[in-house]
Amino acid sequence: MTDQTQADEVTPKMVFEQMPTYFQADKAANTNANIQFDLAGDGGGKWWIKIADAQATSGEGEIENPSLTLICDAGDYVKIALGQMDPTAAFMQGKLKIKGDMGLAIKFPNLFKRPA
Secondary structure (H helix, E strand, C coil), rough: CCCCCCCCCCCCCHHHHHHHEEHCCCCCCCCCCCEEEEEEEECEEEEEEECCCEEEEEEECCCCCCCCEEEHHHHHHHHHHCCCCHHHHHCCCCEEEEEEEHEEEEEEEHHCCCCC
């Protein structure tokens, strides 16, 4: 994926399959978290990211005991993941809803590099 990649060419499934490769363990410190993503609309579904022992893993479906749940339109989340939409602005506009650990939600975008 590149900066020129259009959000409509990228599916949420592609984003979550690639996320562990963009993980920045040095920024995660001692973060251990289960993060649930509940995406609506075209290409929507449920995915998860688990951060533990300086590694990130991802999968489709639901994860037990999420510390954080992010709820968003699938297309908007792809834009956030590609750096085409600011997550804070999306939250302020009601496009991104957060349940759970707000501190983790604020830290989360910095744990992953944006596709170059």
